[in-house]
Amino acid sequence: MAWKTLDDMDLDGKRVLVRVDINVPVEDGRVTDTTRIDRIVPTIEDILSKGGTPILLAHFGRPKGKVVPEMSLRVTLPALENALGHKMTFVERPDPAALKDLDHGSVVLIENTRFAPQEEANDPGMAKFLASLGDVYCNDAFSAAHRAHASTEGVAHLLPNCAGRLMQAELSALEQALSQPKRPVAAIVGGAKVSTKIELLENLVGKLDVLIIGGGMANTFLAAKGAQLGASLLEPDLIETANGIMAKADSTGCTIQLPVDGLVAREFKQGAGYETLKLGPDTVLEDDQMVLDAGPESVAAIAGAFENLQTLIWNGPLGAFEIPPFDTATVAAAKRAAELTRAGQLVSVAGGGDTVAALNAAGVADDFSYVSTAGGAFLEWMEGKTLPGVAALSG
Structure with missing residues (x-):
């Protein structure tokens, strides 16, 4: 299967929408297992090194299209910042204009995509809105790739796209194991x-x-x-x-x-x-x-x-x-x-x-x-x- 990787993309000065899976276990307001967070670090670091601005899209739990405060991605920020060694910007309601003026080297985390009912419906309007937040789309969430959602499938058709390092490793390993x-x-x-x-x-x-x-x-x-x-x-x-x-x-x-x-x-x-x-x-x-x-x-x-x-x-x-x-x-x-x-x-x-x-x-x-x-x-x-x-x- 032909898919591009970060090596094929010009990211300098570009906002890169990165679909990640940071649906991690949490107890008492603290992430208890950072495995999924640790695995997305190479992709984020690579985008930064190529002059891009990573804007992370992710889900957390199953809020079913409603805003559920206990399922806010804000809880993952300390673990993300610790893994990256980098401060992050958390955005509850993304504004395309504001995201155009980010400082070089910023890393942004958008609030839980599943707070919007249009996400799991793969609504074209939501896909279009997400596409307006970035210049390039990078999917690094193989674990969510079996879902046809706005942030995993819809937006990929609207921007130049590629696989992140984790997705690339996953697809390569599975092709090696079962396809060839x-x-x-x-x-x-x-x-x-x-x-x-x-x-x-x-x-x-x-x-x-x-x-x-x-x-x-x-x-x-x-x-x-x-x-x-x-x-x-x-x-x-x-x-x-x-x-x-x-x-x-x-x-x-x-x-x-x-x-x-x-x-x-x-x-x-x-x-x-x-x-x-x-x-x-x-x-x-x-x-x-x-x-x-x-x-x-x-x-x-x-x-x-x-x-x-x-x-x-x-x-x-x-x-x-x-x-x-x-x-x-x-x-x-x-x-x-x-x-x-x-x-x-x-x-x-x-x-x-x-x-x-x-x-x-x-x-x-x-x-x-x-x-x-x-x-x-x-x-x-x-x-x-x-x-x-x-x-x-x-x-």
Whole structure:
């Protein structure tokens, strides 16, 4: 896909509208995790170094087109200024004329775009108004690129546009992982439910050499093969869907790898007693038993699959990773993937909220080739969907 970057733009003396994602967690009026803020710093610094004036557009929370004081972006200012080492100008009601007279080196943050009902409606009038605030549009919010909003899609058609450094890194990593991967390529898809990832699984089996399924969704696939899994989380109404996905994988030459053993407990709590049991078509668990993690043989099989790969995509944990000891498989597999990445044997791209949390818990997020903070957009890209905010950059 052809999209311009900051390297292709003349920004000297230009006002650069930058769509960013700084929808960060806040407690007691303070930002508690600055990851998303830290990731936009290279784009802002680059614009400043090229003589441009960054004017940041962003949303915060879900005010649904109303002014909600608790969702003001003002709360992010201290963290932004700290990350940039630079004072900022906060603007509640932007005036195009006033923004033409900014001092060189200014950085501006506009109030929450979602305070305006026209934002999420992608209203042409709002897109036109936003375009009047700048000379160039730069989208650095891949995580919001699956939304066709005025600040993510509409305004991109009205100004010269480009991808920011974070968007550029995200798109490059995803193209390398899924559009033009080095083969063999595999994906780990985990999490609780098949129902949330049907389109993802159906798309991936047509593109991968190996699909490793874990978490609660693996139980539905095991049940489709005949396993009786007691009180385990699974979706009986999706057994037919699971069979269809396995049939498609057979026809495309994609190997589906399911757990061959698991940690089985009778209660779902930290430190719960468990036993390791074989899993397969003939498995019959008691009514109160539940599979809460993949077992050691499954982890060994996953690690074995890693040895033959050149590219790995990861979305979702292999078990109930929030509660030890049911994080064992996720942590072990993540550490092995990180080792192979560090050794230069593997390109590893991961994304999704639970995935990022799991990799952070394993202490290996920094060792993966790329870790995306874009939940919904990452998932829709993997599903093969066109993202409006990305498509607008190439149009």
